[in-house]
Amino acid sequence: MPTMKTKKSATKRIKMSATGKVMRSQGGKSHLNGYKARGRKRNLRGTTVAAEVFVKTAARMLQGN
16 A cells, blocks of 8 residues: 655644644735734744644644654
8 A cells, every 4th residue: 555645735834733733824924014013913923723623634634744
């Protein structure tokens, strides 16, 4: 049987935390930044926990690791 391959696009967008949570980067920060407040852009930095409904899908996409 062939090996399970990782979805490479998923590895670039989502990460698993040490406790098993799915972490994702926040959207809305790559264009039209001129009118957004400085604090709003600052709060979009970093990662956040993905929704619970996405966990099963994310685990399947990262299964090849």
